Amino acid sequence: MPSAQSTPCLTRGLSHPLPKRHQRHTLVLSPSRNFMSQKPLRIGISACFLYPDSERPYFYTKTLLYAEESTLRWVMGAGGFPIFLPRPWGAFDLDMLVDQIDALVLQGGSDVAPQSYNEQPISERWPGDPIRDEYDIALINKCIEKNVPILALCRGFQILNVALGGTLYQDLDIQNPSETDHKDQDLYDGCHHKATLIEGSDFAKLYPSSSDICTINSIHHQAVKDLAPGLEIGCLSKDDDIIEAFVLKGGEDPSKPFAVGVQWHPEFIEDNDPNLLPRKPLMDALFEAARARQS
Known part of the structure; x- marks a missing residue:
């Protein structure tokens, strides 16, 4: 991985510069709006995969495709x-x-296979899911081709970066250790840490009333390493600069693809939770992009 050169700090609340490879131009999205009174939008939900497993008490010889209920709700x-x-x-x-x-x-859901971004696994513990990767990448490419807006969550955030040409840390503890806990198996979505919204970024504009220092949940051991071309960082982990959110440049133009991704799990956050960065602006931005492309 090429070494990063320091440039003037682009964040509020960080005492060190944003690495050069993390810098991107900004684009403009509108803050949250409410479309509840309009005709329901048809929101595609990508599949999670479970493969045949003799230890499973049901359908143990079959591949299961499923959706996590919090996302549907x-x-x-x-x-x-x-x-x-x-x-x-x-x-x-x-x-x-x-x-x-x-x-x-x-x-x-599952890890992204290193082969999907032209690397080999650093451990047999993390082979990833190349079958799901192929499905997700094809789905992403088709949505971008057809100008269908995308909201990417956790693994979805990672595979979106890979689909557009980026790479991942296969395991943060080995490849980029820090004092920040990005995953706690016992706490699960109760594992939280501080993050910094990037001042002037389009993602930060979705949160005009939020402090630049926010709190997010964290359930991942992989993370974005090299950012794909065309993506703009919107949020970084406060103490170790792990990329926590990005947007696809040009998404303010209804004729161009829209995508926003977050490393955390907003689907696990209650709408009235005062302790975590609100999830509502994310879905509102997705809905607004979809409505704009219908007009």
């Missing part, structure tokens, strides 16, 4: 109609599936 609570997206099969190709949705939510 978040979409429905915001006024969207969730549509589950299986792997294309038979007469139903990817074009047909994507044509049925107004926007896409990329779910979290």
Whole structure:
């Protein structure tokens, strides 16, 4: 990985510069709005995968595709109609599936396979999920081709970066150790840490009333290493500068692809939780982009 050169600090509240490879131009998205009174948008939900497992008490010889319920409830609570997206099969190709949705939510879940970004695993403990990677990357590319807005969560955030040409840390404790706990198996989504919204970034503009220092949940051991071309950082982990959020440049133009991704799990946050960065602006931004592309 190439060494980073320091440049003038672009963040509020950080005492050290933002690495040069983390700098991107900004774009403009509108702050949150409420579309509950309008016709429900059809929100595609990417699939999580479970493969045959003899230890499983049911369907143990079968591959299961599923959605985590918190994600579905978040979409429905915001006024969207969730549509589950299986792997294309038979007469139903990817074009047909994507044509049925107004926007896409990329779910979290399994690790990304290092081979998906041209690396080899540093440990047999983290082989990743190349089958799901192939599905996700094809879905991302098709949505970008068809100008379908994307909201990417945790693994979805990571695979979006990979699909656009970026790379990942396979394990933070080994490849980028710090004092920040990004994962605690016992606490799970109760594991929280501080993060910094990047002043002037489009992502920060989604949170005009929030402090530049915020708190997010954290359930990951992989993370973005090299940022893909075309992405703009919007949030960094406060003490170790791990990338926590980005947006795709040009998304303010309805004729260009829109994507926003976060490393945390907003679907696990209650709407009235005063301790964590609110999730509502994220879904509102997705809905606004979808509505803009309908007009």
